[in-house]
Amino acid sequence: MHIPDGYLDLPVIAITWAVTIVFWAIASVKAKEALGEKQVPLLSIVTAGVLAAQLIEFPILGGTSGHLIGGTLIAILFGPYAAVVSMTVILFIQAFLLGDGGVTAMGANLFNMGVVAAFSGYLIYRGLAGGSRTGKRALAASFIGAYVSMILTCLAFGIELGVSSNFLYGVNITVPLYLFWSVILGAGEGLITMMVLGSLMKSRPELLAPEVKN
Amino acid sequence: MLGIKDLLKSVRDIVDVERYADMTSPVHSWDPRIKLITILFLVFTAVSVKSIISMLFLLFIVLVVALLSTLPMRSYLGRATFFIPFFAAIIALPILFITPGTPLLSFYLGTIPLVITTEGVSVAVLFVFRVWLCVASVILLLLTTEFPKLIRGLEKLRIPRTFIMMLSITFRYIFLSIDELLRMLRAKEARTFGKLGVRRSVKLAAGVISTSLARSYERGEHVYQAMLARGFDGSFRTLSDLKIRLPGAIGGFALILASLAILLADKGIIFPGLVSTLRGYMRILTGW
Numbered sequence: 001m002h003i004p005d006g007y008l009d010l011p012v013i014a015i016t017w018a019v020t021i022v023f024w025a026i027a028s029v030k031a032k033e034a035l036g037e038k039q040v041p042l043l044s045i046v047t048a049g050v051l052a053a054q055l056i057e058f059p060i061l062g063g064t065s066g067h068l069i070g071g072t073l074i075a076i077l078f079g080p081y082a083a084v085v086s087m088t089v090i091l092f093i094q095a096f097l098l099g100d101g102g103v104t105a106m107g108a109n110l111f112n113m114g115v116v117a118a119f120s121g122y123l124i125y126r127g128l129a130g131g132s133r134t135g136k137r138a139l140a141a142s143f144i145g146a147y148v149s150m151i152l153t154c155l156a157f158g159i160e161l162g163v164s165s166n167f168l169y170g171v172n173i174t175v176p177l178y179l180f181w182s183v184i185l186g187a188g189e190g191l192i193t194m195m196v197l198g199s200l201m202k203s204r205p206e207l208l209a210p211e212v213k214n
Numbered sequence: 215m216l217g218i219k220d221l222l223k224s225v226r227d228i229v230d231v232e233r234y235a236d237m238t239s240p241v242h243s244w245d246p247r248i249k250l251i252t253i254l255f256l257v258f259t260a261v262s263v264k265s266i267i268s269m270l271f272l273l274f275i276v277l278v279v280a281l282l283s284t285l286p287m288r289s290y291l292g293r294a295t296f297f298i299p300f301f302a303a304i305i306a307l308p309i310l311f312i313t314p315g316t317p318l319l320s321f322y323l324g325t326i327p328l329v330i331t332t333e334g335v336s337v338a339v340l341f342v343f344r345v346w347l348c349v350a351s352v353i354l355l356l357l358t359t360e361f362p363k364l365i366r367g368l369e370k371l372r373i374p375r376t377f378i379m380m381l382s383i384t385f386r387y388i389f390l391s392i393d394e395l396l397r398m399l400r401a402k403e404a405r406t407f408g409k410l411g412v413r414r415s416v417k418l419a420a421g422v423i424s425t426s427l428a429r430s431y432e433r434g435e436h437v438y439q440a441m442l443a444r445g446f447d448g449s450f451r452t453l454s455d456l457k458i459r460l461p462g463a464i465g466g467f468a469l470i471l472a473s474l475a476i477l478l479a480d481k482g483i484i485f486p487g488l489v490s491t492l493r494g495y496m497r498i499l500t501g502w
Contacts, residue, residue, distance in 0.1 A: 004298045005257050005348030006341075013261065028376055040376060040448070041441055042434035044383035049430025051384065052391035053423045055224050058416065068423065077427075089380045093388070095352075097228060097361055099293070103352055104257050166261065168309045168341055195420030196427070204428045 001069070001185075002094065002101030002109050003157065009166040016160065017107030023115045024088060030081035043078065047086045050074060051093060058192050071113055071153075072121025072146040073193045077207065080122040087114035112156040121149030121193075133208045134201045142197050147190035154182030218399045225392055234285060234357040241283035242358045244462035246367030252466045253355040259473040260347040266336075267492045268480040269343050275472055276350050282465075283358050290357065294350035302345040306338040313337055332502070361385055366456055379450055391430060398422050 008016075035043060050070045058067060070090075075083035091109050094100040101109050125145035129138040158178035162171030200207055235242070241249075260272055280290055315333030322328070359367075362382070369378045402418060410418065438446075478484045496502075 004302070004345060005352060006261060006302070006345035008261070010258075010262055028374065032376070039438065040379050041383055041438040041446075042431070044380045045387045045434035045437060046427065046430045047380065048384045048387035049391045049427050051388050052221075052395050053426055055221050055392065056395065056419055056423055057220050058419050085376075085380065088377065089384050092381060093385065096356065096364060097231065097385075098224070099231075099298075099349070099353055099356055102257075102348065103254065104261055104348070166341070166344065168306055168337065191416070192420065192423070195416060196424045199420050199424035200428060203424065204431075207428060207431055 001113075001157075002091075003105040003161065005102030005104050007102070007161060007167050008105050008108060008164045012160055012164045013104050013107060016105075016111050020107045020110045020115065023084060023111070027081040027084035031079070031085045034079050035082055043082055043086060044089070046074075046078070047089050050086065051090050054090075058188065068192045068196070069113055069117065069150075069153075069189055071117030072125065072142070072149045072189070073196060075118040075122035076125055076142055076145070076193075076197065080118045083118035083122070084114045087118065108157075108160050112153045112160075116156050117149045117153045120152045121145040124148050134205055139194050139198050139201075143190040143194040145190075146193035147186040150186035150189045151179065151182045154178040154185065218396065218403065221392055221396055221399070225389070228388075231356055232360060235360040237284065237358075239282065239284040239358070240461060240465070241279060241354075243459075244358075244465060245456055245458045246359050246363045247371055247456070248458065248462050248466035249355055249359055250364065250367055250371070252469045253351050255470050256351045256473050257348050259477045260344055260351065262477060263480040264340075265480055265489045265493060266340060266343070267489045267496065268476050269340070269347060271476045272347050272473065273343075275469065275476075276347060276354065279354055279469065280350075283354065285354075285357055290353070291350075293357075294346065294353050298349045299342055299346040303338075303342045306341050309338050309341075310334040335502070363456075366452065369452070370456055375449060382450070387430075387433070390433075391426060394429060395422065395426055398425065 031043070050068075050073075054068050054070060056068070071083055071087055074086050078086070088110055091101060091106060091113065095103055095106055095109075122145065125138075125141045128141035128144060132138045155175065155178065158175035159171060161167045161178075162169065162174035167174070197208075256272070256275065260269070263269060263272070280287065310330045311328055311334060313331050313334035315331035317329045318332045318335060320327065320329040355364075362385070365378060365382050365385070368381075369375075399422065402422070475484065479488055482489070
């Protein structure tokens, strides 16, 4: 999923980094407001939990398996700004500790999996769920939110790779290919997000209480 | 089942990386700031150059630094080649056939005629080589710098404090979270036998993840309260032992200068004609 170094060319790198930094600057201010100035430790430790959860293999249809990406899930739990900040930390650790995802491509990875996934998933979830935080409607909304967010994330991946002169194939190939995969990946992400949320609703409904939201 | 092996593999990967990072060598002792900037510069150069000749020069630089770092070459090169560049090579396979140009090799796959073109090979080699160079450079940074030191380097480079604080706390708690997941998975393993159906496995995985997240949340609150009780006011105070020493400064400067020279020569700004002349010799020698 992560774009490695060497796939993107300089213009794409520059643009994705610039956009991501703007979003990040806004998000870090907003996340502080939403979570309270000093709640950084709380968000960090939950981020560590998400990083670990991403390593769990999730059986999807047939023999394939998927991993949680989590942009939408964190956004539903803590709000989209906190999700962007949290995904930044996750992607940084993946790039610099696990060697997963490029350093020059981090702007693009962050934009797709952080900004696009968190905001689109969150907005769709809020729109569809209305005021409800628990119950079937919220669950269905989380599934659709995570599903659509993955389609948009994959669309962003496809466009970035397609317009990059360092990549081998053009937009006419990358976008359809990524959209095709997004149908499967999206179903996985939607299912995981919904199941985890459903399980949280049963065991810890207080975590979904409105006061932890912005 | 359910990824106990996956989890253990990730832990082993991290431990491996940190073990190499803990070695002593000239490159290990360079200041993390120098390494970060130098390696970033190297990767940006690799992303920007267009000729195979420039890439060969970059390869030379990377290998020199790798030798200086005294990392075991086999495992370094193995890490650099698998899996990302390997995967890039698989992605590049179709381009061998669909690029129009002079045919190099043609054969039949069943009844389908396939033609590999010289141009196709050229494009694919450039792509995979570039990805390899980038990965090899970044891995050099990973394997010679302990993560906490890298974080301290970033702090000194004036990356926003909130981000630095989150990075260092998250790094500290990853292992605890993984450990907790492992415990849960082992408990499940001890209580089940045979293969669970997909429905059961999905439900179980969701339960494990949600429990782990809920516990992380609680842990976060406890840690935060404990930090408050000990006078936490929203910022960390660290004792920084980072110091830029002469050998590191010279090394970093030399590397940046060398990659800058390669970049400029590739664009024809300095030594105009050098890259294409060398490319010509290469064509005569290798026929490609």
